[in-house]
Amino acid sequence: MNRRDSIKSIILGSIGASLTMKSCITQEDEILLNQVWEYNYGRTSEELKWDYKVLTGKFFSNNELAAIDKIANIILPPNENGNIKDAGVVELFEIIAKDFSTPAHNEYGEKVLRRGLIVFDEICNNRFNKNLLDCSEAEIKIVFDKIAYNDNKDEDLQEAIRLFAVYRGMVLTGYFTSEIGIKELGYKGNIPNVWDGVPPEILKDYSVSYDKEWIDKCVDQSKRNEIAEWDEDGNLIT
């Protein structure tokens, strides 16, 4: 059985009732299966079942998703390096809302993410008599200027300030865990390589150096493939 079929059997075998009562897999189920299939990251069968749950169903309404998209684009406007659309930030809001649904998460989707939209709407309504989605970017920025900074001590705005911080966190974490975000960050690892110390020019930049005594004991990468042998006192001789 190939991976896709084994995932299918795990999911069909367990999600059970709703699917097995159908005579065959509907096109919709097929799409959902493909969605789980898209993520290939070493899941156990229990985890696959959880992912299936998280990747199916709908938490936010289309209007709410549009509002999140608008907010996210103001928090992190697109530029030549990348944008929140390519980083999948709005999708991440939807997934996290369904994923953070264990008792320990205390209804994060409802009490934090959706609550954020409600509170931002309230402020927009008080100020401009319309929901956030209907406000112009300039109007939204007037609101954000009040709730985006931690030094605003206005008691009436503390909840909004806390929730805005979550939205900012979600947008940035979504961006910088995406392919384009990691590229922009400049992270160079997660790839087989041979570490042979800090590049000399970097050592120079920071005016630091390796002790000779220390470095002499470190691995000689040209001999890493020679099988280790020791003398009886534990001195490496290969």
Next chain:
Amino acid sequence: MEIIKSKKEYDVIVVGSGAGGGMATKILSDAGISVALVESGPYFDPANPEQQTQLKWPWESPRRGAGTNRAFGDFHMSYGDWSLDGEPYSSVEGTSFKWWRSRMLGGRTNHWGRISLRFGPRDFKSKDFDGLGENWPISYEDVKPYYDKLDKLVGVYGTKENMFNEPDGFFLPPPKPRLHELFYIKGARKSNVKVMPSRLSVLTKRINNERGICFYCGQCDRSCSVYGDFSSSSCLVIPSLKGGKVDLFVNSMVNEVMTDNNGRATGVSFINKENGRDYKIKGKIVVLAASACATARILLNSKSKAHPNGLGNSSNLVGKYLHDTTGAGRGVFIPELMNRKTYNEDGVGGMHVYSPWWLDSRKLDFPRGYHIEVGGGMSLPQYGIGWNPNEFNKFFGLRTGGYGDSLRNDVKKYYGSTVYLSGRGEAIPLKENYCEIDNNTKDKYGVPVLKFRYKWSDYELKQVKHMHDTFEEIAYNMGGIPLGTKPTKKDNYGISVPGEIIHEVGTTRMGNDPKTSVVNKYERLHDVDNVYVVDAAPFVSQADKNPTWTIMALSMRTSEYIISELKKKNV
């Protein structure tokens, strides 16, 4: 209910496939002894692409690696963490214990930090120095030959330092320090804190043709697909299966050791988690390696006419003297490390340098010592990165928060500028800290669960207070600013919750006197001559040294003893 019995009688049944059980399986089966290895979780091989998480990117997880299903994030290689569905445990009111369970072939050795430290001569005889706790009935000299064999068999990098109580071994060469580690070296030396290359079971050099060499992805916690780090699954159990002497039972939860009318063990019973049915298998010898608390639970649940108090529990000490490593940590912001030029500094999974215990506790207000672990660097982003993109602005009198394009630069500016210092110390084992059977609660398999009672004493609290003083001093000496506020007495000096460091040991402690200990110096139950314990349950104390290396050395020693007993037909 129908119970399925196998007719075959194994020479040895090993319960659990982690560090202790994996080693016993290898040593015994290599000697031609037939072994039934019973593991509560599924088969796991880090080289299996279906199970592999190594080299995955955060976006390959729908939640970007967040810790919903795995406490340390989606890519961390442990099936199970401090909570398991349908398998609860509790703590006595006013106390707290967190119990980590990795249910998979290889157990916790798939995710562990690979810190591989030998206990020193003093660690086996601490009572002689401070009058606290109990001495081991064996000494460093008894274990040294096994540490030596282990170094060569499994591989560990490090350096010969000739330091008192930090024995050297047969080391592979260590990797060079990273940039933030050079800052740590500078700060630690200025604070008169010893600093040296770490000792990790990662292959910086080839040790045989079966295992690959480290390719520096920094992800040992995901278990290495080329077997470049040590996991019991990849390096002990899977090779042992090829010898034809091992029958592996996976997804099989052992609930009881069976005994005959004379009280000797005859085998084990287990529940197959896939079909829910009960099985019994027979063995001449039973070796328990389910992890300290799970082993205690099996023993306490193995009640019979001959052992009304649970198997091996005539002393009433099974479950007692439970102790975990103490832990405390502090982040340090290093302004000099802002705006870094990026390059690949993943290195090995974990620190390249650390500080072993460097002081004499007779001159301090707490017994025993701790070591300091160092983390940091430009590591692979995961869920959470950028959450407070510019909180360090506060150190420059700048506003924090905001929105807009400047946030991109804030994240990049502070990336890789934080160093984490973690203290890991030795606790004094107390009889009053224990796990016991909670007769009112059963798990989803119908087996009574554990209840814990664990409280730190003043010794541990004073120790972590000292850790925090040291962290601050080193932080300033490395040109950094310690983050947050230093915890005070009110918050127990920020000490970890017992169990959080995942070094719980001591529940069947070793000794010569059957009244004050559960197993003898060969890890055999005093009460029954054919049941052994080779996980961390026999530990009398655990130094500030991570327990895995000693679990394996002792398991090797016990396994050789079992081989000699079988040869002498004593069993």
